[in-house]
Amino acid sequence: MSFETEATTPVPILPEAHSGIPSYLLAKATKTKQTVFDGRTKPVRDRQRLPVVPQGICREDFLKALDDLRQQIGGEYVSVNDRPLVDGWYMEHPNTHDMMTILDEEEFVASAVVYPGSTEDVQSIVRWANKWLVPIFPISMGRNLGYGGAAPRVRGSVTIDLGRRMNAILDINPEDYTCLVEPGVSFYGLYEELGKRGLQEHMWVDTPDLGGGSIIGNTVDRGVGYTPYGDHWACHSGLEVVLPTGEIIRTGMGALPGSNTWQAFPYGFGPYSDGIFSQSNFGIVTKMGMTLMPNPGGHESFMYTFQNEEDLAPLMEIIRPLRISQILENVAQLRHVTQAIAARGLPRTSFYSSSSSSPSVPITPEEIHAAAAKTPVGDHTWAYYGMSYGPPHIRSYKLAIIDAEFHKIPGCKKIDPSTLPEDEYFFSRDNIAAGVPDFHELRWCNWRPNGGHIAFSPVSPIRGADATKLFQLGKEIHERYKIDFFPAFCVGLREMHLIVEIVFDRDDADEKKRALACLRDMVDEAAKQGYGEYRTHLVLMDQVAGTYGFNDGALGKFNEKLKDALDPNSILAPGRCGIWGQRYRGRGWEMTGDRKKSEGDGVGPRVV
Ligand code: ADP
Numbered sequence: 001m002s003f004e005t006e007a008t009t010p011v012p013i014l015p016e017a018h019s020g021i022p023s024y025l026l027a028k029a030t031k032t033k034q035t036v037f038d039g040r041t042k043p044v045r046d047r048q049r050l051p052v053v054p055q056g057i058c059r060e061d062f063l064k065a066l067d068d069l070r071q072q073i074g075g076e077y078v079s080v081n082d083r084p085l086v087d088g089w090y091m092e093h094p095n096t097h098d099m100m101t102i103l104d105e106e107e108f109v110a111s112a113v114v115y116p117g118s119t120e121d122v123q124s125i126v127r128w129a130n131k132w133l134v135p136i137f138p139i140s141m142g143r144n145l146g147y148g149g150a151a152p153r154v155r156g157s158v159t160i161d162l163g164r165r166m167n168a169i170l171d172i173n174p175e176d177y178t179c180l181v182e183p184g185v186s187f188y189g190l191y192e193e194l195g196k197r198g199l200q201e202h203m204w205v206d207t208p209d210l211g212g213g214s215i216i217g218n219t220v221d222r223g224v225g226y227t228p229y230g231d232h233w234a235c236h237s238g239l240e241v242v243l244p245t246g247e248i249i250r251t252g253m254g255a256l257p258g259s260n261t262w263q264a265f266p267y268g269f270g271p272y273s274d275g276i277f278s279q280s281n282f283g284i285v286t287k288m289g290m291t292l293m294p295n296p297g298g299h300e301s302f303m304y305t306f307q308n309e310e311d312l313a314p315l316m317e318i319i320r321p322l323r324i325s326q327i328l329e330n331v332a333q334l335r336h337v338t339q340a341i342a343a344r345g346l347p348r349t350s351f352y353s354s355s356s357s358s359p360s361v362p363i364t365p366e367e368i369h370a371a372a373a374k375t376p377v378g379d380h381t382w383a384y385y386g387m388s389y390g391p392p393h394i395r396s397y398k399l400a401i402i403d404a405e406f407h408k409i410p411g412c413k414k415i416d417p418s419t420l421p422e423d424e425y426f427f428s429r430d431n432i433a434a435g436v437p438d439f440h441e442l443r444w445c446n447w448r449p450n451g452g453h454i455a456f457s458p459v460s461p462i463r464g465a466d467a468t469k470l471f472q473l474g475k476e477i478h479e480r481y482k483i484d485f486f487p488a489f490c491v492g493l494r495e496m497h498l499i500v501e502i503v504f505d506r507d508d509a510d511e512k513k514r515a516l517a518c519l520r521d522m523v524d525e526a527a528k529q530g531y532g533e534y535r536t537h538l539v540l541m542d543q544v545a546g547t548y549g550f551n552d553g554a555l556g557k558f559n560e561k562l563k564d565a566l567d568p569n570s571i572l573a574p575g576r577c578g579i580w581g582q583r584y585r586g587r588g589w590e591m592t593g594d595r596k597k598s599e600g601d602g603v604g605p606r607v608v
Contacts, residue, residue: 123248
């Protein structure tokens with residue numbers, strides 16, 4: 001066994017590395033890296049040996065298949081995963097496995113990684129997979145942390161790391177406010193490019209909490225950002241897709257040769273096919289159009305705190321009409337104080353008393369409130385972060401309404417940003433809501449040594465009763481498993497996601513077991529009450545897909561029909577989002593209950 005040696009290597013930067021940090025965030029990232037490695041005790045386990053071979057092919061044939069792949073794509077662009085699994089950290093993440101795995105780290109693991117340099121290479125890889133019956137799994141950047149990272153669902157899949165060589169910004173159109181990107185373009189990368197072209201003041205990138213993910217990967221997994229353009233899927237326009245049998249299609253206006261509206265009109269003519277390429281395993285996206293937001297001519301962040309847990313219900317009743325009428329303009333966040341304390345980036349041990357020193361004794365509300373009272377924001381239970389857009393007279397109209405409405409909750413406090421130190425979380429939200437990617441969010445992972453996280457993300461209407469029900473459900477189940485509870489509500493337009501992040505020690509089997517059991521109970525109990533997840537981790541995909549079971553699972557059967565028609569040999573990302581192709585079905589690949597093994601019992605024969 002050895003410990004990771006990367007602790008002292010410099011943080012990769014853009015544009016040298018497509019996955020790097022912009023220079024304006026380098027100091028922040030370097031400091032974060034230090035804190036991550038300071039808390040790390042998990043050793044890297046030796047595994048010098050041949051790669052994991054996926055089911056359905058014998059080792060000898062698999063090694064021949066890899067030689068064939070090397071010949072087609074180039075030997076230097078195929079790397080076999082026969083080395084120790086190094087977890088790295090956010091900016092130096094692995095593409096072979098889930099760096100925050102909740103199972104044994106050998107479960108969701110790739111056998112090899114291939115780096116295509118063009119759409120034609122992607123076609124060759126897909127045809128190769130059909131020839132040898134090897135499962136393949138595309139990633140763009142592989143930073144889908146909390147949902148599986150870069151890991152494939154089927155053990156031994158060959159990961160297609162699209163981003164490393166296909167990372168061009170193919171177009172930025174400052175008149176139409178659109179762009180066309182390849183898979184390896186991150187939010188950081190697009191923002192930097194706007195800067196280089198003198199366009200940062202002109203048009204904004206809608207960025208998630210951290211900007212290191214790719215625009216394509218985040219959008220196809222239906223991620224969100226925090227400007228008024230927050231719903232990334234709704235904001236994309238046009239895809240180029242390699243189908244699982246190797247054909248290329250362009251969707252929307254891209255299907256019309258010579259069209260100059262591919263990024264301006266998403267629908268084209270006929271059925272709107274884009275939908276089947278998000279949260280699915282029906283195709284590999286090699287290009288995507290995205291809309292950018294015009295600079296609104298001014299912006300102003302605001303933050304309010306609320307004292308009591310019970311303020312949640314009346315607050316939601318206030319937020320809903322304001323949000324739907326766009327007085328509250330962006331996907332705003334309502335965060336619980338426990339998460340605010342964790343977001344300070346210190347280990348849990350900094351806050352607890354001796355009575356709760358064990359990881360299986362949750363921190364008490366008293367300890368959390370005592371810690372909150374010492375912060376610049378002061379004690380509270382809920383904090384609302386929002387932004388108002390437009391010139392001052394437009395903003396002041398909206399801000400006055402918000403202020404009057406929020407103050408209907410007794411104890412409501414408006415936080416004056418000038419009273420906050422410059423590294424306060426508020427300023428990170430301020431950047432992100434104004435289209436400036438930041439690097440702050442994952443600090444709460446430091447709560448536990450070797451901190452990993454995994455999310456429970458149910459959708460509900462913006463209503464007091466629903467918010468309270470989901471909050472109580474999460475709280476009770478966390479108490480059942482003795483886990484600290486970090487809830488935050490992200491308010492969309494007519495719905496909200498409750499995002500609960502469970503932070504666990506990746507080197508503590510008991511902690512991981514409790515975290516997974518807690519998640520499984522939350523998914524089932526939420527579904528019983530009518531709430532479903534908007535997105536989920538690889539380990540929960542079968543369970544979550546099962547909750548969308550109306551009419552004897554008719555939607556799942558429809559997805560299977562599409563899967564079998566488009567991917568008859570079931571080679572593309574089998575099992576992703578709970579969709580299994582015909583060669584895998586009926587062989588026990590689904591993961592539900594307390595099962596820890598990700599593999600089923602064999603794979604069926606070739607279909608075509
Ligand atoms: P990010 O870019 O945010 O780091 P990932 O690259 O990890 O995200 O992608 C998130 C998920 O979306 C992946 O697990 C993969 O299943 C899917 N995905 C990513 N890129 C593509 C793509 N270009 N085509 C099809 N599916 C993709």
